[in-house]
Amino acid sequence: MSGSKVWAPADLLGPDLPCASCAGQAPMFDDVVAGESLEGREARLACAVRVCGRCPVFAECRALLAELPAAATGVWAGVVIEDGRARRRMSRA
Ligand code: SF4
Numbered sequence: 001m002s003g004s005k006v007w008a009p010a011d012l013l014g015p016d017l018p019c020a021s022c023a024g025q026a027p028m029f030d031d032v033v034a035g036e037s038l039e040g041r042e043a044r045l046a047c048a049v050r051v052c053g054r055c056p057v058f059a060e061c062r063a064l065l066a067e068l069p070a071a072a073t074g075v076w077a078g079v080v081i082e083d084g085r086a087r088r089r090m091s092r093a
Pocket of ligand 1: 020
């Protein structure tokens with residue numbers, strides 16, 4: 001682990017997403033967390049997607065999704081972004 005600060009999407013986008021549910025919730029939204037099992041990672045990402053599903057600024061965040069840099073990873077607007085460009089959507093249930 002690098003020890004560097006981790007950020008949830010709202011922490012990065014700040015004023016563009018007021019009231020975002022992920023504010024202060026890092027590393028739940030990170031692509032990879034050091035020492036985490038595959039099962040633990042999948043459960044964590046599913047939780048993050050569920051948080052997105054209840055987020056009051058989901059629509060605004062989804063609109064920003066297309067503008068994310070290729071290096072962005074993790075959960076954004078209910079979408080899991082892996083390896084920079086590969087993306088998958090998880091159920092919001
Ligand atoms: S939709 Fe998800 S990633 Fe986007 S601001 Fe809300 S909680 Fe954060």
